[in-house]
Amino acid sequence: MSFLVAKKDPNPDAYKTLDELMPISIEMIRANCPFDFDLFVKIADKYLKYIPKGQGIEEEKLDKIKQIESLKSKDVERLFIPKADAEAFEGYFDDSIEEAIESEDLEAEERFSIIEEIATTAVEVIFSEPESKQAFVLTEKAAKGLRKIIQDNPKALKKIFSKKGKKTDLIENHCKNVSALSVRLAFAMGYRGKDLDHLGAAALVHDIGLSSIRGEELNLLFGREDRRMSPDDKRMYQPHVKDAVRILSNKSYINPEILKLVECHHEKLQGEGYPQKLQKMDDLSQILSMINLYDKKVSVYRIDPVEAYQQLLQQEMGHYKLNIVKKLKDVLEAEEIF
Numbered sequence: 001m002s003f004l005v006a007k008k009d010p011n012p013d014a015y016k017t018l019d020e021l022m023p024i025s026i027e028m029i030r031a032n033c034p035f036d037f038d039l040f041v042k043i044a045d046k047y048l049k050y051i052p053k054g055q056g057i058e059e060e061k062l063d064k065i066k067q068i069e070s071l072k073s074k075d076v077e078r079l080f081i082p083k084a085d086a087e088a089f090e091g092y093f094d095d096s097i098e099e100a101i102e103s104e105d106l107e108a109e110e111r112f113s114i115i116e117e118i119a120t121t122a123v124e125v126i127f128s129e130p131e132s133k134q135a136f137v138l139t140e141k142a143a144k145g146l147r148k149i150i151q152d153n154p155k156a157l158k159k160i161f162s163k164k165g166k167k168t169d170l171i172e173n174h175c176k177n178v179s180a181l182s183v184r185l186a187f188a189m190g191y192r193g194k195d196l197d198h199l200g201a202a203a204l205v206h207d208i209g210l211s212s213i214r215g216e217e218l219n220l221l222f223g224r225e226d227r228r229m230s231p232d233d234k235r236m237y238q239p240h241v242k243d244a245v246r247i248l249s250n251k252s253y254i255n256p257e258i259l260k261l262v263e264c265h266h267e268k269l270q271g272e273g274y275p276q277k278l279q280k281m282d283d284l285s286q287i288l289s290m291i292n293l294y295d296k297k298v299s300v301y302r303i304d305p306v307e308a309y310q311q312l313l314q315q316e317m318g319h320y321k322l323n324i325v326k327k328l329k330d331v332l333e334a335e336e337i338f
């Protein structure tokens, strides 16, 4: 395999330790586009330089790596870049978003698809490295890209929202959907700029606390409706909100607005939510909490969108302001999701 060529590289810099590297996803790499960072791959417990700075990767080779990656389970094999090249990678990431938003060579569908993948990947990276600043910065950038494309393209939401992820991607897919739909609803309610970007970023990371629950247990809990959870289930599941706050707080790069939104994503009016049983919430927090419930019905429990909205109306009466609940219906109709 062509990876092995790297083993012969006499350059001592061809090997790095995991401490010096950060993971990136193959989906973030574009073909025929030279990088200004070194790209590493893990082979037999060694991290080898695969593509040096200044070189790109041909389409055929990229497709081959994607095929190999798709055969392996998640978190096993990854591509890496040196932490020292993080800034260069951020620039590359920015360019990918910009290109997806502005390129006239791409069909609208393709552009939505690229942004969708970028958002999902950002969630994947931050779940694998919850404490990493770079991972969070990528998430914020992805949220901004998502916001721009949703705000300017009436058809984008349907495309972004309707794609069903594989079972293993349920959480990433859910976070991406919550981000897209929350931002769209807030936009319809008149929010603009920073408010939308904070909401979008908070939605992408809102379930980051679930990264402390592992494997099978997480799959079972995440797939179980709140009202069907046993007291034991709740004891395991509900702390994910406090865990998220613990992960995100005391970090200079986390905006307090984002932190507050994450902290309130299971709160409801009248003290019906958790963990703080708040009586009052601002509108953006209500949007995130309500869309979180709505999307779990659609993306995780696979309930039809119209039925999911009906359930929301019946089950969550008084938990959110009526004008917000009604606006969601307008948005879903306008975006032809109903």
Ligand SMILES: [Fe+2]
Binding pocket: 206, 207, 240, 265, 266
């Ligand atoms: Fe949650």
Ligand SMILES: [Fe+2]
Binding pocket: 174, 206, 207, 292
């Ligand atoms: Fe959630």
